[in-house]
Every structure is written in C-alpha cells, then in structure tokens.
Amino acid sequence: MLVEGPVEVVGEDGEVTVCDRFSVAVCTCRRSKIFPWCDTSHRKRAKRTTKDEDGTA
Amino acid sequence: MTTTTARRLSRRTVPALPEPRGPLSAAVMGLLRGERDVDVPSPAASEPYGDDLQLALYVLYELHYQGFDGVPDExxxxxxxxxxxxxxxxxxxxxxxADVPVGAGDSAWAALDELQVEPVDGTGSVSHFLRDEGTVAQLREYAALRSLYHLKEADPHAWVIPRLYGRAKAAMVAVEFDEFGGGRADEIHAQLFADLMTDLGLETAYGHYLDAAPAEMLATVNLMSLFGLHRALRAALVGHFASVEVTSSPGSRRLAEALRRVGAGAAAVRFYAEHVEADAVHEQVVRHDVIGGLLEEEPALEADVVFGIRATGHLEDRLADRLLAAWRDGRSALRSPERAGTAA
Known part of the structure; x- marks a missing residue:
C-alpha cells in the first residue's frame, strides 16, 4: 500500500519506524523481510517461461 | 566501512578513450582524437549486438554524459x-x-504483469546464481560491469522529463528525485554504488571498467541512452524504466543476500538493501502514474511501452547468458580480467 511520505509506523510493541521517502510502500501482507515496509514478497510465484531480469534502478 | 571523508567522487575523473574493438570503433576513436581523413565503414557489415558496434555507439553516447580525456566538450x-x-x-x-516483435493489440499492463511473477526456480537468473553460489570474485566482476550504468544511475532517464507532462511528469520526477538522493548528495544512488565498489576493493573512477565490459553489457546501457536521447522513443524509455523497477526489488534482495553471505562490507549491502525498499515504491509509481499518465494522454504509444519492456528483457537475457556461461565454466566474465583486480 502506497502512502505519501514521510511516514512513521508505530508497531504493536510501540517501536516507531520512520521513512522520509516521497512515497512509502507499507507492507500489508506481513510477508516482507523489511516489515513494516514492502519488499514485494507478496508477489505470486510461478513457473515462468521467460527468464528473470537482474537490473537495478 | 566507507566514511564520508574517504569518498572520492567518481565523476571527478574524465576517462581515457577505450581500446577499439574493430574497424567501426577504431574509426570513431580516430574522429574523436581529431584525426583527418577517417573513413568510417558502413555499420551494415557489423554485428548489431557485437563488440565493435556497441563500443562505437557507447563512446559516442558518452559525449552526452562525461566525455573523454582529450576530446573537447563541444x-x-x-x-x-x-x-x-x-x-x-x-x-x-x-x-x-526485428528481435522484439510487438503486436498491435499488445497490452503494456499484461507485459508488466508477466514480469511481476517471481520464478520458482531461478535458472538463467544472475541474481539467483550469485545468491546461491556466487564467489567474491564473481560479485566483484558483476559490480565492475554494472558500474557502467550505476555510476550514472538514473541519468539516461532524466532526458525523458521534458518529453512528459502532467501526471506522468510529476511521477517521473518524484522517482528521479529519489534516485538522486532526495536532495542529499551522499544518498545519490550512483554514490551508494561507488561506496559498494569501494567496499569490494574496486576502482570507482568513472569509466574505469569500460575496456573490461563485453558487448552484452554495453548494449544494456546503450539501450537507455538510445531511448533517453530520442523523444520519438519516450514511451520505450518509460517502458524500459518500468521493467527495471518492477524486477529490481526481488533481484536486489538476492544480491544483498549474496553480499552478506560472502561477508562484504556494510556499504556494499546497503546499495542493494536500499533498492529493495525504494524500488517497491518506484515500481508502483511508474506503473500507475508514469505509464498510466502517459497512456492516458497518448494511448497510441502503448506499443512502444511494450517494446521498451521487451527490448530490456531481450538484452538483459543476453547479458545473463554471457555471465552465467563464463561463471559456470569457471572463467571470468570480463574481457580483460586483470582490470577488475585493480584496487581503488
């Protein structure tokens, strides 16, 4: 879920995590390894005929 | 660990012209050195993805970025x-x-959706290979090659900004602002990459690894320059950018894992960790607002968006094949491996 930044997330344990990016992707599926932010772990996984790309921007 | 004071700006250096790789690149280098009566052969005889043509094109594009030592800026x-x-x-x-056909009714959204599905097995993917079995030497080679782009990261895409307007422009600028450090020089992604190179013991001077880079690497950078410099290809540039952003986040996570596994420094891990988080945002902004905004205004450009997406995949696949064939064979993927041994 995209939220306009900067964003402060307060966890259930009271811990505050801050991100000052212009727009912040907040994880809503709990699968992210960098929770509370999204790392695209929600994506479908499937056998695919095309190869995976490796570029970074 | 890199400190701010230890940083050297890679763009402070102006590289020497590279070694020619055939008659075309030799002729272009002659022209750049100011030689007279240079006979430039027709590119029709040259392999379009080959070393000679790709280097000649790369050198000519570099005049728009950083130039070369001894070549006047004009x-x-x-x-x-x-x-x-x-x-x-x-x-x-x-x-x-010719190699990347696009049908009249092909959808940009379908082309992007296809990129979003993570493969169950990563055969053919460089980031899977490096995560699972990459050595420090292979990670250094990968960083040396990718430095051709990352030391000018997001620069080719900035050229599209004057060709966009409205929602597409605002969104493209927002993503580029993030790429350029959000107003902080030491957070510019090109600088984060230079820090990664320092951590890996690589030379950070701009253009240092050009001679070591095979044609397949040059072609991926030439594609961005081609799309960025031509207004007629603005939709292809946007499609290219979207495809990189969509695939970057999971790929960056694997590369961060690879660097952690081999015990690379914090700055090396940081570059890819930043891209896991940033590109999860960029992907959505580029999809919804850059491509969505562009196609709302100019729906006839959809085929070119698809072309940009597929051309990126085509050239990235060629690069992956080259790298993996060398590494699985126990060989270096560089043209001149000794260059990667040069410490910063």
Missing part, C-alpha cells in the same frame, strides 16, 4: 559525429525491432 554536438551515431543507432534499433 564535440557532443559535432554534426559529423551525430551522423555516425545515427547510422549506428539505426542498425541497433533495427535489430531490436
């Missing part, structure tokens, strides 16, 4: 050089158009 707009560049671009773009 030659960026030398009409003779631009004519040579145009002929090389026609050959390259012609090959891409």
């Amino acid at each position: 030659r960026e707009w030398d009409s003779g050089l631009l004519a040579v560049r145009g002929a090389l671009e026609d050959r390259f773009l012609g090959a891409l158009r």
Whole structure:
C-alpha cells in the first residue's frame, strides 16, 4: 500500500519506524523481510517461461 | 566501512578513450582524437549486438554524459559525429525491432504483469546464481560491469522529463528525485554504488571498467541512452524504466543476500538493501502514474511501452547468458580480467 511520505509506523510493541521517502510502500501482507515496509514478497510465484531480469534502478 | 571523508567522487575523473574493438570503433576513436581523413565503414557489415558496434555507439553516447580525456566538450554536438551515431543507432534499433516483435493489440499492463511473477526456480537468473553460489570474485566482476550504468544511475532517464507532462511528469520526477538522493548528495544512488565498489576493493573512477565490459553489457546501457536521447522513443524509455523497477526489488534482495553471505562490507549491502525498499515504491509509481499518465494522454504509444519492456528483457537475457556461461565454466566474465583486480 502506497502512502505519501514521510511516514512513521508505530508497531504493536510501540517501536516507531520512520521513512522520509516521497512515497512509502507499507507492507500489508506481513510477508516482507523489511516489515513494516514492502519488499514485494507478496508477489505470486510461478513457473515462468521467460527468464528473470537482474537490473537495478 | 566507507566514511564520508574517504569518498572520492567518481565523476571527478574524465576517462581515457577505450581500446577499439574493430574497424567501426577504431574509426570513431580516430574522429574523436581529431584525426583527418577517417573513413568510417558502413555499420551494415557489423554485428548489431557485437563488440565493435556497441563500443562505437557507447563512446559516442558518452559525449552526452562525461566525455573523454582529450576530446573537447563541444564535440557532443559535432554534426559529423551525430551522423555516425545515427547510422549506428539505426542498425541497433533495427535489430531490436526485428528481435522484439510487438503486436498491435499488445497490452503494456499484461507485459508488466508477466514480469511481476517471481520464478520458482531461478535458472538463467544472475541474481539467483550469485545468491546461491556466487564467489567474491564473481560479485566483484558483476559490480565492475554494472558500474557502467550505476555510476550514472538514473541519468539516461532524466532526458525523458521534458518529453512528459502532467501526471506522468510529476511521477517521473518524484522517482528521479529519489534516485538522486532526495536532495542529499551522499544518498545519490550512483554514490551508494561507488561506496559498494569501494567496499569490494574496486576502482570507482568513472569509466574505469569500460575496456573490461563485453558487448552484452554495453548494449544494456546503450539501450537507455538510445531511448533517453530520442523523444520519438519516450514511451520505450518509460517502458524500459518500468521493467527495471518492477524486477529490481526481488533481484536486489538476492544480491544483498549474496553480499552478506560472502561477508562484504556494510556499504556494499546497503546499495542493494536500499533498492529493495525504494524500488517497491518506484515500481508502483511508474506503473500507475508514469505509464498510466502517459497512456492516458497518448494511448497510441502503448506499443512502444511494450517494446521498451521487451527490448530490456531481450538484452538483459543476453547479458545473463554471457555471465552465467563464463561463471559456470569457471572463467571470468570480463574481457580483460586483470582490470577488475585493480584496487581503488
């Protein structure tokens, strides 16, 4: 879920995590390894005929 | 660990012209050195994805970024050089158009959705290979090659900004602002990459690894310059950018894992960790607002968005094949492996 930044997330344990990016992707599926932010772990996984790309921007 | 005071700006250096790789690149280098009576051969005889043509094109594009030592800055707009560049671009773009067919009704959204599905097994993917079995030497080679782009990260895409307007422009600028550090020089992604190179013991001077880079690497950077410099290809540039952003986040996570596994420094891990988080945002902004905004205003450009997405995949696949074939064979993927041994 995209939220306009900067964003402060307060966890259930009271811990505050801050991100000052212009727009912040907040994880809503709990699968992210960098929770509370999204790392695209929600994506479908499937056998695919095309190869995976490796570029970074 | 890199400190701010230890940083050298890679763009402070102006590289020497590289070694030619055939008659075309030799002729272009001759022109750039100011030689007279240089006979430039027709690119029709040259392999469009080959070393000679790709290097000649790469060198001509570099005049728009950083230039070369001994070549006057004004030659960026030398009409003779631009004519040579145009002929090389026609050959390259012609090959891409032939190899990456786009049907009249092909959907940009479907093309992007296809990229979003993570493969169960990563055969053919460099980031899977490096995560699972990459050595420090292979990670250094990968960083040396990718430095051709990452030391000018997001620069080719900035050229599209004046060609966009409205929602597409605002969104593209927002993503580029993030790429350029959000107003903080030491957070510019190109600088984060230079820090990664320092951590890996690589030379960070701009252009240092050009001679070591095979044609497949040059082609991926030439694609961005081609799309960025031509207004007629603005939709292809946007499609290219979207495809990189969509695939970057999971790929960056694997590369961060690879660097952690081999015990690389914090700055090396940081570059890819930043891209896991940033590109999860960029992907959505580029999809919804850059592509969505562009196609709302100019729906006839959808085929070119698809072309940009598929051309990126085509050239990235060629690069992956080259790297993996070398590494699985126990060979270096660089043209001149000794260059990667040069410490910063």
